[in-house]
């Protein structure tokens with residue numbers, strides 16, 4: 544299946560749909576199913592995988608390494624450095640550990656997982672060094688609110704930030720007030736994490752109503768709504784093969800104006816600024 548693309552600030556096109564990996568690598572007996580789920584996602588046409596050194600304490604990156612073995616070309620790997628590793632020196636060594644676990648020589652997009660106490664300039668220096676060494680292609684951030692983004696973009700080289708990965712789904716629309724417009728105005732894609740609120744969104748009445756109209760699943764409606772937001776990338780995580788397949792169906796679901804009105808009524812957009820929420 545061909546997946547629509549959006550542009551990074553550099554102009555490079557990346558897919559608007561990828562595979563999440565949080566909670567993978569935490570339970571040994573689920574490991575082979577998790578590798579199989581990622582492989583199935585790749586077989587179905589996904590090329591973007593989101594992971595982090597934090598997930599399963601490195602095990603999720605190992606699982607990614609196993610799933611992509613022999614098929615690294617053409618993939619777009621996203622991983623993240625923990626804030627406690629975000630110093631100039633530790634960012635570089637954390638990245639090298641991630642590369643080893645994923646058995647690759649480069650990460651396509653390397654994110655600061657959330658903001659900690661390390662000055663942003665230090666992490667930025669490390670990202671630039673890693674880029675120079677060819678170990679990462681792009682860098683970005685995660686869980687950054689508008690004021691964090693403003694501070695980052697004001698730093699020398701800060702305007703190369705390629706993504707802000709944040710909690711975004713129908714239940715979590717507060718960022719539409721200022722963060723989403725800010726990112727859009729700087730052509731920085733928003734990567735929507737927990738796009739189905741880890742499953743908690745799926746029983747909502749409005750989603751059921753629209754899913755019925757389209758003979759779709761509620762997960763597909765939730766994902767299709769996000770895919771309709773310009774410059775937004777979704778990264779649902781699924782281990783069950785039926786869920787993996789189901790999520791791809793969202794790429795073919797076109798919501799109507801009336802569907803969008805129903806969703807706006809059930810999940811109203813914000814009318815003022817709220818602090819960024821995180822999971």
Ligand SMILES: NC(=O)c1ccc[n+]([C@@H]2O[C@H](COP(=O)([O-])OP(=O)(O)OC[C@H]3O[C@@H](n4cnc5c(N)ncnc54)[C@H](OP(=O)(O)O)[C@@H]3O)[C@@H](O)[C@H]2O)c1
Nearest residue numbers: 563564565736737738739740741762779780781782783786
């Ligand atoms: N940057 C950050 O701070 C941050 C935070 C959270 C997440 N993330 C990233 O975003 C990714 C996605 O977020 P998430 O994992 O928190 O939550 P999610 O993708 O919203 O939901 C995952 C859960 O939903 C289930 N599921 C998936 N597809 C389904 C379907 N079609 N029908 C029914 N259930 C379905 C999965 O079950 P099965 O696994 O059993 O199939 C899993 O329990 C993460 O994996 C991670 O890569 C980043």
